[in-house]
Amino acid sequence: MDSFELIAYPLLLISAMELLLGFLLLSQKLQTSPVRRSVAVVAFFSAAYSLNTAVMYLMASHGQDYIFFARLNWIGWFAIPGGLQFLYYLRPEASRTARRVGYVLYPYWSVVLTLCLFTDLIVTPQYSLIPYRNHPGPLEIPARLGGALMVLWLIVEIMRIRRTLTGIKKFQLDHFFYGLLLFASGGVMIAGIMPAVGGFAVEPGLGSYFSLPWVVLTFYAIVRHSLFEIRIIFSRALSILILILVCAGIQAAILAEIEPALGTVLSLAITLALLGFFLFGTTVNRKLQSLVNSLVIGDRFNYESLTREAIVTLNAQQSGHALLESLMEITCAGLEVRDAGVYVHTVEDGFILRQGRGRFSGMKDQRALAEGAVTKLCEKNRTLILRELAGGGEEQEPCHLSAYMRGIGAEALVPLLFQGRLLGVLALGAKASGAMFGQSDVGFLETLAAHAASGLENARLNDMTSKVRSSLRESEERFTTLAQKMPAAVFIHRGASIVFANKAAEEMTGYPQDALLAMHIRDVLHPEYRGPILPSGLERAEPPLRYTEKEVRVTRVDGSERWAVMTSAVIEYGERAAVIWIFFDITEHKRNEGRLRYERIRDAVGRMATCFADDLDGMVKEIRRVTELYAQGEEGDGSPELAQQIMPRMQQAEILVNTLKEISKRQETKRTLQYINEFFEKRQQILAALLSGKCELVMRSSPEPLKVMADPIRLESALMHLVVNARDRMPRGGTVTVTTGRASIDADFIRRTGYGKVGMYATVSVSDTGEGLGAAEQERIFEPFYAAQGDRKESGIGLSKVYDIIKEHEGYIIVTSAPGQGCSCIAYLPVVP
Numbered sequence: 001m002d003s004f005e006l007i008a009y010p011l012l013l014i015s016a017m018e019l020l021l022g023f024l025l026l027s028q029k030l031q032t033s034p035v036r037r038s039v040a041v042v043a044f045f046s047a048a049y050s051l052n053t054a055v056m057y058l059m060a061s062h063g064q065d066y067i068f069f070a071r072l073n074w075i076g077w078f079a080i081p082g083g084l085q086f087l088y089y090l091r092p093e094a095s096r097t098a099r100r101v102g103y104v105l106y107p108y109w110s111v112v113l114t115l116c117l118f119t120d121l122i123v124t125p126q127y128s129l130i131p132y133r134n135h136p137g138p139l140e141i142p143a144r145l146g147g148a149l150m151v152l153w154l155i156v157e158i159m160r161i162r163r164t165l166t167g168i169k170k171f172q173l174d175h176f177f178y179g180l181l182l183f184a185s186g187g188v189m190i191a192g193i194m195p196a197v198g199g200f201a202v203e204p205g206l207g208s209y210f211s212l213p214w215v216v217l218t219f220y221a222i223v224r225h226s227l228f229e230i231r232i233i234f235s236r237a238l239s240i241l242i243l244i245l246v247c248a249g250i251q252a253a254i255l256a257e258i259e260p261a262l263g264t265v266l267s268l269a270i271t272l273a274l275l276g277f278f279l280f281g282t283t284v285n286r287k288l289q290s291l292v293n294s295l296v297i298g299d300r301f302n303y304e305s306l307t308r309e310a311i312v313t314l315n316a317q318q319s320g321h322a323l324l325e326s327l328m329e330i331t332c333a334g335l336e337v338r339d340a341g342v343y344v345h346t347v348e349d350g351f352i353l354r355q356g357r358g359r360f361s362g363m364k365d366q367r368a369l370a371e372g373a374v375t376k377l378c379e380k381n382r383t384l385i386l387r388e389l390a391g392g393g394e395e396q397e398p399c400h401l402s403a404y405m406r407g408i409g410a411e412a413l414v415p416l417l418f419q420g421r422l423l424g425v426l427a428l429g430a431k432a433s434g435a436m437f438g439q440s441d442v443g444f445l446e447t448l449a450a451h452a453a454s455g456l457e458n459a460r461l462n463d464m465t466s467k468v469r470s471s472l473r474e475s476e477e478r479f480t481t482l483a484q485k486m487p488a489a490v491f492i493h494r495g496a497s498i499v500f501a502n503k504a505a506e507e508m509t510g511y512p513q514d515a516l517l518a519m520h521i522r523d524v525l526h527p528e529y530r531g532p533i534l535p536s537g538l539e540r541a542e543p544p545l546r547y548t549e550k551e552v553r554v555t556r557v558d559g560s561e562r563w564a565v566m567t568s569a570v571i572e573y574g575e576r577a578a579v580i581w582i583f584f585d586i587t588e589h590k591r592n593e594g595r596l597r598y599e600r601i602r603d604a605v606g607r608m609a610t611c612f613a614d615d616l617d618g619m620v621k622e623i624r625r626v627t628e629l630y631a632q633g634e635e636g637d638g639s640p641e642l643a644q645q646i647m648p649r650m651q652q653a654e655i656l657v658n659t660l661k662e663i664s665k666r667q668e669t670k671r672t673l674q675y676i677n678e679f680f681e682k683r684q685q686i687l688a689a690l691l692s693g694k695c696e697l698v699m700r701s702s703p704e705p706l707k708v709m710a711d712p713i714r715l716e717s718a719l720m721h722l723v724v725n726a727r728d729r730m731p732r733g734g735t736v737t738v739t740t741g742r743a744s745i746d747a748d749f750i751r752r753t754g755y756g757k758v759g760m761y762a763t764v765s766v767s768d769t770g771e772g773l774g775a776a777e778q779e780r781i782f783e784p785f786y787a788a789q790g791d792r793k794e795s796g797i798g799l800s801k802v803y804d805i806i807k808e809h810e811g812y813i814i815v816t817s818a819p820g821q822g823c824s825c826i827a828y829l830p831v832v833p
Helices: 003-027 034-061 067-089 092-118 140-162 167-197 204-225 230-262 264-280 284-296 303-316 320-335 358-363 371-380 386-391 401-408 439-485 503-509 527-533 587-632 640-664 676-682 684-689 712-728 747-753 775-780 798-808
Strands: 340-346 350-357 412-418 421-428 489-494 497-501 550-555 561-573 576-585 672-675 695-700 707-710 734-745 759-768 812-817 823-830
Touching: 003 034, 003 204, 034 067, 034 092, 034 204, 067 092, 067 140, 067 167, 067 204, 140 167, 167 204, 230 264, 303 320, 303 439, 320 340, 320 350, 320 421, 320 439, 340 358, 350 358, 350 371, 350 421, 371 401, 371 412, 371 421, 386 401, 412 439, 421 439, 489 503, 489 561, 503 550, 503 576, 527 550, 561 587, 672 676, 672 712, 676 684, 676 707, 676 712, 676 734, 676 759, 684 695, 684 712, 707 712, 707 823, 712 734, 712 759, 712 798, 712 823, 734 747, 798 812, 798 823
Parallel strands: 695 734
Antiparallel strands: 340 350, 340 421, 412 421, 489 497, 489 576, 550 561, 561 576, 672 707, 734 759, 759 823, 812 823
């Protein structure tokens, strides 16, 4: 055996150990994590580095060309990004940094390896192993120095991570870190620094020997400190060994049969294809692993199927009590544990034992978890194992945590974490077999704990939701009861329709409940108020403005209106946002307020009339006496013509005085049954006498009888004022037409005028052929002392008196006119059936 072979064969053994370590790290599906995957990457690239170096020296021992393998040896540098990722993945907050390291360094070393394989920029053909001679390419020294800096970065991160580890984790990873430090330090010296500076350089591939301490110390940590489950490793190694022996036997048997006929090369190709199909195309590999597991570990660490079943069971539980009971049952059965308890957090008492088995069952609802244990679990966010605390060399906890766990009989405390919050703790006693809790056990427990914590949170939220819904139902019932008893109309509106209306709302609008629930809140308001209050509709829940007191008019189903003070606000109704509108009916208040205001005006006018009526009466009587004397010629030179001109004016003055006297008096209406047609026919001559020679009176009676309850004296006075007003509006003469008839006040009339009460009415219309009135004059024509622009003779008192008389008879009066088209005053008096 020459020196080349002495170097090569140990490297084959090292590469086999590294390959085995990589496969073992990836074989535990339940425990596979970024940390383990990154260590597996280091193991595989280290194995490739060692195996390639071994092949290179074996090729040299047989005198064959080994330059390709010298170029391929740069694959060992790929272990650097794997090692850095492992260190960063140990710190959860640095996982993003770990990914960035991979994104940058793997492409970098891929480029370097490509340059090595296909160019002479790094490795040249002038390469000798023993003695080592090399004529480096122009990029070799920069590339090796760059790799050396990365290894130094790796070493610094190792030292930094080691200082943060405590407990059993420190013992488990310490040997791994020592081996990694030896590997990194030796490798960077031989493969990085020495070839770059020259002088003491050795063949860089020999740096693969420094992976031996790392892989040996890693296996030592596995066996001595349970870095991984030793029985799982042994089971997997035994399965691989059996497969190798079986495959080797099959290949040897097939080669013996077909090699004489087909030749060595073709026979090898056929046997390799058959073996590949045997391993990867059939279930032999999986069944063999299952068989070995059952023989070696009795399926006690086969948590994959157990975890799936447990998750399904936990997710099926609806209540927190059933969930905790299922968690303990699954855990005790899966890990062969007799004593178990679950502590659940409560606001009042902290973490209280809610479920218990074995020795924990007697402490249910009585014992609370120690504050020190809670603090430690919140700090670590991982399972606490008694063996780790007892042998880890950590600083003493304030409550002597290890002594506390022994006191309650707990070998492990598993946190039930949900989004970083500790919802509960699963306490487990010792296994029935006496075995310690290993990494697979912890992984299984933490997986179950995560799902149990999620279930607990869901149960808590469901319970809270149920309570909230129950509270909302009670609140809505109380609200409905209160709203139904309220004297104000209450509407709740959402989207495009009303969703609630109380009895007062039905009474105010006249609509039944089912009709209101199909309406928009706009349909309730008078058109005049829809725009200002709801400028953009009510497609959204919140009104555009908040009103504390806004007077509006509400349109009833019959077209009549009610006055109301409206308030609005956004509320929660049926677990959704809605708008509540409250309408306080002030119709009677408005009527009383209007009546009171009008009475105050009338009282003021009456007081004024009282002051002037007597004086005016005396003056008018004296003027009449003197005028009569002139007319008779008793005052010297009489002037009958002048007297004739003065007498009509005197009559007007007397009417004015009588009107003032009427205003100053509070006359009570004495209504009796009157037939309108006969009533006006009897007074036709009186009405005609009020007109001057230029005006003509036309009477048009209704063909049907019209009966009303009226005070004949008051009604005659109103009619006379209307006729006089029509006469005064035609100074050049014209026609005054008095028409009686029957008409109904309906919803259209009320919507058009803004007032009225639905029903049948007798109408009395007094029309003239004068110049007519403008819109502004029509609005003010019934105000006391308002005379239209053309009414120079009119005092403005007559029509206000007419308005009073018609209102006293529970009727209505309107004016219709247009400039140049005359004017009509139409009085509506309720018909007696």
